[in-house]
Amino acid sequence: MSLPKSQVRLDAEHILRPVRVGDGAALARAYRANREHLAPWEPTRSETFFTEESQEEHARQCVTDAASGRSIRFVIESDDGEIRGRMNLNNIVRGAFWSADLGYWIGVSRLRQGLASRAVARVAEYARDELGLHRLQAATLLHNIGSQRVLAGAGFERIGLAPKYLRIAGEWQDHLLFQLLLEEPLSPRRERP
Numbered sequence: 001m002s003l004p005k006s007q008v009r010l011d012a013e014h015i016l017r018p019v020r021v022g023d024g025a026a027l028a029r030a031y032r033a034n035r036e037h038l039a040p041w042e043p044t045r046s047e048t049f050f051t052e053e054s055q056e057e058h059a060r061q062c063v064t065d066a067a068s069g070r071s072i073r074f075v076i077e078s079d080d081g082e083i084r085g086r087m088n089l090n091n092i093v094r095g096a097f098w099s100a101d102l103g104y105w106i107g108v109s110r111l112r113q114g115l116a117s118r119a120v121a122r123v124a125e126y127a128r129d130e131l132g133l134h135r136l137q138a139a140t141l142l143h144n145i146g147s148q149r150v151l152a153g154a155g156f157e158r159i160g161l162a163p164k165y166l167r168i169a170g171e172w173q174d175h176l177l178f179q180l181l182l183e184e185p186l187s188p189r190r191e192r193p
Protein backbone atom coordinates (compact mmCIF):
# COMPACT_ATOMS: atom_id res chain seq x y z
CA MET A 1 0.00 0.00 0.00
CA SER A 2 1.09 3.57 -0.57
CA LEU A 3 2.25 5.37 2.56
CA PRO A 4 2.43 9.14 2.87
CA LYS A 5 6.16 9.77 2.70
CA SER A 6 6.33 13.50 2.50
CA GLN A 7 4.81 16.61 3.90
CA VAL A 8 2.27 18.96 2.38
CA ARG A 9 2.32 22.69 3.07
CA LEU A 10 -1.00 24.01 4.36
CA ASP A 11 -0.12 27.70 4.80
CA ALA A 12 2.83 29.99 5.53
CA GLU A 13 3.32 28.44 8.99
CA HIS A 14 2.02 24.85 8.87
CA ILE A 15 2.61 21.52 7.19
CA LEU A 16 0.60 18.29 7.21
CA ARG A 17 2.66 15.14 7.65
CA PRO A 18 2.20 11.58 8.96
CA VAL A 19 2.78 10.94 12.66
CA ARG A 20 6.26 9.51 13.16
CA VAL A 21 8.32 7.90 15.91
CA GLY A 22 9.74 10.68 18.07
CA ASP A 23 6.55 12.79 18.04
CA GLY A 24 5.69 11.85 21.65
CA ALA A 25 7.02 15.01 23.33
CA ALA A 26 5.35 17.41 20.88
CA LEU A 27 2.09 15.42 20.97
CA ALA A 28 2.05 15.49 24.78
CA ARG A 29 2.65 19.27 24.77
CA ALA A 30 -0.18 19.75 22.26
CA TYR A 31 -2.67 17.60 24.19
CA ARG A 32 -1.78 19.34 27.47
CA ALA A 33 -2.18 22.79 25.88
CA ASN A 34 -5.56 21.80 24.39
CA ARG A 35 -6.92 19.71 27.23
CA GLU A 36 -9.91 21.92 28.04
CA HIS A 37 -10.55 22.82 24.41
CA LEU A 38 -10.80 19.18 23.32
CA ALA A 39 -12.52 17.69 26.39
CA PRO A 40 -16.14 18.21 25.14
CA TRP A 41 -15.37 16.60 21.78
CA GLU A 42 -13.24 13.57 22.64
CA PRO A 43 -13.35 10.42 24.79
CA THR A 44 -12.49 10.98 28.46
CA ARG A 45 -8.69 10.89 28.78
CA SER A 46 -6.69 9.40 31.66
CA GLU A 47 -3.86 11.41 33.26
CA THR A 48 -1.41 9.02 31.61
CA PHE A 49 -2.66 10.05 28.17
CA PHE A 50 -1.00 13.46 28.57
CA THR A 51 2.49 12.09 29.22
CA GLU A 52 5.30 11.99 26.69
CA GLU A 53 5.69 8.23 27.24
CA SER A 54 2.05 7.52 26.42
CA GLN A 55 2.12 9.77 23.37
CA GLU A 56 5.35 8.20 22.13
CA GLU A 57 3.67 4.79 22.42
CA HIS A 58 0.74 6.21 20.45
CA ALA A 59 3.12 7.56 17.79
CA ARG A 60 4.69 4.10 17.42
CA GLN A 61 1.22 2.56 17.10
CA CYS A 62 0.38 5.12 14.39
CA VAL A 63 3.45 4.05 12.41
CA THR A 64 2.54 0.36 12.81
CA ASP A 65 -1.08 1.00 11.78
CA ALA A 66 0.01 3.01 8.74
CA ALA A 67 2.34 0.20 7.64
CA SER A 68 -0.50 -2.33 7.90
CA GLY A 69 -2.93 0.01 6.14
CA ARG A 70 -5.39 0.02 9.05
CA SER A 71 -5.25 3.74 9.83
CA ILE A 72 -3.20 6.67 8.63
CA ARG A 73 -2.80 9.52 11.06
CA PHE A 74 -1.33 12.96 10.44
CA VAL A 75 -0.19 15.95 12.45
CA ILE A 76 -0.47 19.60 11.53
CA GLU A 77 2.93 20.96 12.51
CA SER A 78 4.10 24.55 12.71
CA ASP A 79 7.49 25.44 11.31
CA ASP A 80 8.81 25.76 14.89
CA GLY A 81 8.01 22.07 15.50
CA GLU A 82 4.83 22.42 17.55
CA ILE A 83 1.79 20.27 16.79
CA ARG A 84 -1.24 22.47 16.10
CA GLY A 85 -3.71 19.81 15.09
CA ARG A 86 -4.44 16.25 14.04
CA MET A 87 -6.07 14.58 11.04
CA ASN A 88 -6.83 10.85 11.25
CA LEU A 89 -7.99 8.36 8.66
CA ASN A 90 -9.14 5.49 10.86
CA ASN A 91 -10.76 2.12 10.16
CA ILE A 92 -9.65 1.92 6.55
CA VAL A 93 -11.76 -0.89 5.10
CA ARG A 94 -11.58 -2.31 1.60
CA GLY A 95 -13.65 -5.27 0.29
CA ALA A 96 -17.02 -3.92 -0.81
CA PHE A 97 -16.57 -0.72 1.23
CA TRP A 98 -13.35 1.17 0.32
CA SER A 99 -14.08 3.62 3.11
CA ALA A 100 -12.42 5.25 6.11
CA ASP A 101 -13.44 7.33 9.12
CA LEU A 102 -12.09 10.88 9.23
CA GLY A 103 -11.39 12.59 12.56
CA TYR A 104 -9.57 15.81 13.38
CA TRP A 105 -8.90 18.70 15.71
CA ILE A 106 -7.18 22.08 15.56
CA GLY A 107 -5.41 23.61 18.56
CA VAL A 108 -6.99 26.49 20.39
CA SER A 109 -4.28 28.94 19.31
CA ARG A 110 -4.99 28.39 15.59
CA LEU A 111 -8.80 28.23 15.36
CA ARG A 112 -10.81 29.94 12.60
CA GLN A 113 -7.84 30.39 10.28
CA GLY A 114 -8.95 27.82 7.70
CA LEU A 115 -6.47 25.18 8.88
CA ALA A 116 -9.05 22.38 9.32
CA SER A 117 -10.60 23.15 5.94
CA ARG A 118 -7.28 23.07 4.12
CA ALA A 119 -6.11 19.92 5.88
CA VAL A 120 -9.39 18.01 5.31
CA ALA A 121 -9.16 18.84 1.61
CA ARG A 122 -5.60 17.48 1.42
CA VAL A 123 -6.43 14.31 3.37
CA ALA A 124 -9.43 13.68 1.09
CA GLU A 125 -7.15 14.05 -1.95
CA TYR A 126 -4.71 11.62 -0.37
CA ALA A 127 -7.52 9.11 0.37
CA ARG A 128 -8.70 9.32 -3.22
CA ASP A 129 -5.42 9.51 -5.11
CA GLU A 130 -3.07 7.40 -2.98
CA LEU A 131 -5.38 5.00 -1.14
CA GLY A 132 -7.93 4.73 -3.95
CA LEU A 133 -10.81 4.94 -1.47
CA HIS A 134 -14.40 5.39 -2.58
CA ARG A 135 -15.70 7.23 0.45
CA LEU A 136 -14.85 9.03 3.71
CA GLN A 137 -17.18 9.17 6.68
CA ALA A 138 -17.17 11.68 9.55
CA ALA A 139 -19.36 12.01 12.63
CA THR A 140 -20.03 15.18 14.60
CA LEU A 141 -21.92 15.94 17.77
CA LEU A 142 -25.21 17.63 16.95
CA HIS A 143 -24.03 21.00 18.28
CA ASN A 144 -20.56 20.91 16.69
CA ILE A 145 -21.36 23.61 14.17
CA GLY A 146 -17.69 24.37 13.47
CA SER A 147 -16.96 20.79 12.45
CA GLN A 148 -20.13 20.62 10.36
CA ARG A 149 -19.00 23.77 8.53
CA VAL A 150 -15.61 22.21 7.84
CA LEU A 151 -17.27 19.09 6.39
CA ALA A 152 -19.76 21.06 4.31
CA GLY A 153 -16.92 23.14 2.90
CA ALA A 154 -15.09 19.98 1.84
CA GLY A 155 -18.17 18.65 0.05
CA PHE A 156 -19.39 16.14 2.63
CA GLU A 157 -23.13 15.42 2.61
CA ARG A 158 -25.24 14.57 5.61
CA ILE A 159 -26.31 10.92 5.88
CA GLY A 160 -28.41 11.14 9.00
CA LEU A 161 -28.58 10.87 12.76
CA ALA A 162 -26.85 7.98 14.54
CA PRO A 163 -28.25 7.65 18.09
CA LYS A 164 -25.68 7.14 20.86
CA TYR A 165 -22.97 6.62 18.25
CA LEU A 166 -19.75 7.47 20.16
CA ARG A 167 -18.79 7.71 23.82
CA ILE A 168 -17.66 11.34 24.04
CA ALA A 169 -16.83 13.18 27.27
CA GLY A 170 -18.00 10.13 29.23
CA GLU A 171 -21.47 9.79 27.60
CA TRP A 172 -22.83 7.81 24.66
CA GLN A 173 -23.88 10.71 22.47
CA ASP A 174 -25.98 11.08 19.32
CA HIS A 175 -24.01 12.10 16.22
CA LEU A 176 -24.68 13.37 12.74
CA LEU A 177 -23.01 11.22 10.09
CA PHE A 178 -21.55 12.73 6.93
CA GLN A 179 -19.92 11.18 3.88
CA LEU A 180 -17.75 12.34 1.03
CA LEU A 181 -17.85 10.24 -2.12
CA LEU A 182 -14.42 10.44 -3.72
CA GLU A 183 -15.35 10.95 -7.31
CA GLU A 184 -12.94 8.85 -9.30
CA PRO A 185 -14.03 6.09 -11.66
CA LEU A 186 -13.43 2.65 -10.18
CA SER A 187 -9.94 1.47 -10.96
CA PRO A 188 -8.83 -2.19 -11.11
CA ARG A 189 -6.89 -1.58 -7.88
CA ARG A 190 -10.07 -0.51 -6.11
CA GLU A 191 -12.09 -3.44 -7.44
CA ARG A 192 -9.65 -6.01 -6.06
CA PRO A 193 -11.05 -7.63 -2.85
Ligand SMILES: CC(C)(COP(=O)(O)OP(=O)(O)OC[C@H]1O[C@@H](n2cnc3c(N)ncnc32)[C@H](O)[C@@H]1OP(=O)(O)O)[C@@H](O)C(=O)NCCC(=O)NCCS
Nearest residue numbers: 041104105106111112113114115116117139140146147149
Ligand atom coordinates in the same frame (compact mmCIF):
# COMPACT_ATOMS: atom_id res chain seq x y z
C1 LIG B 1 -14.08 22.07 14.44
C2 LIG B 1 -12.64 22.54 14.23
C3 LIG B 1 -11.80 21.38 13.71
C4 LIG B 1 -12.64 23.69 13.21
O1 LIG B 1 -11.29 24.02 12.91
P1 LIG B 1 -10.89 25.42 12.25
O2 LIG B 1 -9.50 25.30 11.71
O3 LIG B 1 -11.14 26.50 13.21
O4 LIG B 1 -11.94 25.52 11.04
P2 LIG B 1 -11.81 26.47 9.76
O5 LIG B 1 -11.04 27.70 10.12
O6 LIG B 1 -11.32 25.67 8.60
O7 LIG B 1 -13.33 26.90 9.53
C5 LIG B 1 -14.20 26.32 8.56
C6 LIG B 1 -15.56 27.00 8.62
O8 LIG B 1 -16.19 26.70 9.86
C7 LIG B 1 -16.51 27.90 10.56
N1 LIG B 1 -16.30 27.65 11.99
C8 LIG B 1 -15.17 27.16 12.57
N2 LIG B 1 -15.37 27.04 13.90
C9 LIG B 1 -16.63 27.43 14.13
C10 LIG B 1 -17.43 27.52 15.30
N3 LIG B 1 -16.93 27.19 16.51
N4 LIG B 1 -18.70 27.97 15.18
C11 LIG B 1 -19.23 28.29 13.97
N5 LIG B 1 -18.51 28.22 12.81
C12 LIG B 1 -17.23 27.80 12.91
C13 LIG B 1 -15.54 28.93 10.01
O9 LIG B 1 -16.03 30.23 10.18
C14 LIG B 1 -15.49 28.53 8.56
O10 LIG B 1 -16.67 28.98 7.94
P3 LIG B 1 -16.79 29.25 6.36
O11 LIG B 1 -16.84 27.88 5.73
O12 LIG B 1 -18.03 30.02 6.22
O13 LIG B 1 -15.56 30.00 5.98
C15 LIG B 1 -12.03 23.07 15.58
O14 LIG B 1 -12.90 24.02 16.13
C16 LIG B 1 -11.78 21.98 16.60
O15 LIG B 1 -10.76 21.34 16.57
N6 LIG B 1 -12.73 21.79 17.53
C17 LIG B 1 -12.56 20.84 18.62
C18 LIG B 1 -12.42 19.40 18.16
C19 LIG B 1 -13.49 19.00 17.19
O16 LIG B 1 -14.62 19.45 17.23
N7 LIG B 1 -13.12 18.09 16.25
C20 LIG B 1 -14.05 17.57 15.26
C21 LIG B 1 -14.84 16.47 15.85
S1 LIG B 1 -16.11 15.91 14.70
